[in-house]
Amino acid sequence: MRQPRHWACGVYRRPLLALFGALLAALLLLPLAGLAAPGGGTVITPPRPIATLSLVDQQGAPITPSTLSGRWTVLFFGFTHCPDVCPTTLARLAGVQRQLPEALRPKVRFMLVSVDPMRDTPQRLAQYVGQFGQGFVGATAPLGELAPLLRELGVSYAYTAQPAGEHAGHGAHADHGTPAYTVTHSETLYVLDPQARLHAVFTDPKDDYALLRDLSAWANQP
Template identity: 40%
Template sequence: MTRTQKTVFILVAILALVLGLTVNRVLSGSAQGDQIALIDAGIILLPQSRTVPDLSLTDQDGQPVSLNQLKGKWTVLFFGYTFCPDICPTTLAQLRQIKSELPSEAVDKLRIVLVSVDPDRDTPQQLKQYLGYFDKQFVGLRAPVDTLQKLANAVSIPYIPADTSKPGYTVDHSGNLALLGPDGTQRGFIRAPLNSQKLVAQLPGLVERK
């Protein structure tokens, strides 16, 4: 190899290294930018996905549903109840609005689920009627309190079981939403209060992930 050829080889190697570092920096910056945009929209992804126990619940049609049946789509779990005076109707109305503004491809990959924290009053019929006011595609799930607490603890969405002996009782619960991935594991949270505009912008990219 002549001196000229060596010089050319070294220059090409240096150029390849510089280009590689530049591309890596751009890609890293892009990934960091995506993460910042998600956080700004209230979407907090866990550094590592979390296994969710395969519990059995009942849906708004009175049919048994295991959590494993939620695989295949991104699932938003909202822990609330139909007699809730404020947080629940507001959140469900926002989720309906967000869904209506998403492209159809994103809607096909997304499932909205209300997990009732008031199984005493939220019968399947009550859940179905209530969710019908918002979106008939929304899923309602109910289960005994011990099962609900296992699920709530597993996805870190706290609620306090109510004293059902009191007339007109309310249930203290979080407005945050749990995010399950298509593999059935928990991928993160959506913080309350919801920012509809920013979620509409970020959810399509999120649901493309496997």
């Protein structure tokens, strides 16, 4: 028995509509080509200079756009008392560093910028970042100098008091005379190019493959 005409049309129309929808979506996304790689970071075009970058590293040496020039820099904003997100993200970044081709490793640095400068002294940062690999940099600045950088990059953070005696984080302890608190913060990774300009943003720090792929491609450029 011949099937009703409208049923047959429905069967054959659906694949055509799906194909048309896919083509239309691809055309709409064409203007964004080159800005966002599939499963990767969002590239800033053109790269954006950072106006408020003034930090010190774990040795007390200044960090400015001029001191960062010549290498790619991956910035992660966190703190040493962080119980989970920060050590997990830094361990992932250490894995990415190990997987970079050996010739490219000197061209890429990984930096933890503390959002808890009241507790994260250069000495504490030195002990902390040293657990994740050679070449990891810890950076800090007084909150009044750090806040403009956080605003410029759109880093979200907030301080929350903790009940007395609550564990404060990875290898943490309540510092003498310092109220117990934690810091909630965004997990975004920021990639600076060798001119210390904002080149790309990774909103998913768990996408190790995409970060490794993109860093390898960028660092391999002449």
